[in-house]
Amino acid sequence: MLQIKNLTKVYPDGTVALKNVSFEVPDGEFLIVIGLSGSGKSTLLRCINRLINPTEGEIIWNGIDLSKLEGEDLRKARRKIGMIFQNFNLVKRSSVFSNVMSGRLGYSRTIPSMFGQFSKDDIEMGRKVVERLGITSQMHKRADELSGGQQQRVGIARALMQEPELILADEPVASLDPVLAHSILKTLETLNQEDGLTVICSLHYLDLVQRYGTSVVGLREGEVVYRGSREDVRKMTDEQFKEIYGAEAERVGASIEGSVKG
Numbered sequence: 001m002l003q004i005k006n007l008t009k010v011y012p013d014g015t016v017a018l019k020n021v022s023f024e025v026p027d028g029e030f031l032i033v034i035g036l037s038g039s040g041k042s043t044l045l046r047c048i049n050r051l052i053n054p055t056e057g058e059i060i061w062n063g064i065d066l067s068k069l070e071g072e073d074l075r076k077a078r079r080k081i082g083m084i085f086q087n088f089n090l091v092k093r094s095s096v097f098s099n100v101m102s103g104r105l106g107y108s109r110t111i112p113s114m115f116g117q118f119s120k121d122d123i124e125m126g127r128k129v130v131e132r133l134g135i136t137s138q139m140h141k142r143a144d145e146l147s148g149g150q151q152q153r154v155g156i157a158r159a160l161m162q163e164p165e166l167i168l169a170d171e172p173v174a175s176l177d178p179v180l181a182h183s184i185l186k187t188l189e190t191l192n193q194e195d196g197l198t199v200i201c202s203l204h205y206l207d208l209v210q211r212y213g214t215s216v217v218g219l220r221e222g223e224v225v226y227r228g229s230r231e232d233v234r235k236m237t238d239e240q241f242k243e244i245y246g247a248e249a250e251r252v253g254a255s256i257e258g259s260v261k262g
């Protein structure tokens with residue numbers, strides 16, 4: 001269980017990105033965060049794994065307040081939280097496999113500079129994860145030689161190397177076309193349903209929100225303005241969605257989903 005309590009983030013320039021945000025995420029949810037550009041979605045996700053330090057409030061995960069952790073305790077908690085980014089955040093000039101293996105660094109005492117320094121077990125795990133994500137044939141290519149969808153699969157593989165319990169995905173399909181968007185979200189859904197990982201994901205499109213979300217948090221100007229269950233979200237009309245999301249709200253085209261394999 002993740003409990004966000006009265007979370008506030010004020011950036012050094014005075015911008016209040018989150019105001020007193022509170023909600024709970026039971027284990028096993030696929031929670032989708034929606035909101036206009038600038039409403040605080042990225043800030044919220046980044047506070048959870050402490051890429052950004054919150055100004056006030058608590059982030060209680062399995063009874064531990066992540067907002068107060070430092071040093072080794074923070075490192076240990078963080079490696080159970082995988083992060084997936086809109087722009088993939090890969091080391092472009094490195095191979096796919098070394099990008100994937102870098103997800104394992106949180107488990108090393110020293111920083112392995114070459115594969116030789118990862119254990120055999122870790123390398124075997126890397127191969128399995130790469131195979132699961134369907135990128136084995138790409139694994140020796142430079143990361144920037146891959147298509148956007150394949151690069152996001154590398155991002156997911158890297159996160160899985162952390163053996164995470166929670167995945168934070170910050171607009172993971174915003175750079176992808178609709179077919180690829182469904183393919184990536186289905187991969188996250190499989191991790192959620194079959195591996196039991198909790199997923200917190202920010203998304204743009206109402207049909208994707210309705211198709212994949214088991215619950216939704218809506219943000220506007222840093223405040224929670226909507227909290228809905230799977231049923232609420234399924235019943236949500238375009239008008240309600242637009243109230244939260246503003247005029248940018250759109251549908252990606254749910255019919256395309258049928259043409260996605262895997």
Ligand SMILES: Nc1ncnc2c1ncn2[C@@H]1O[C@H](COP(=O)(O)OP(=O)(O)OP(=O)(O)O)[C@@H](O)[C@H]1O
Nearest residue numbers: 011013015017035036037038039040041042043044
């Ligand atoms: N480093 C920063 N310093 C100052 N203000 C920032 C910083 N990062 C974000 N902000 C501001 O905080 C607010 C929330 O931004 P955030 O990126 O969290 O929103 P978002 O909903 O993720 O938007 P987007 O979908 O465009 O990424 C915005 O007003 C933004 O301009």
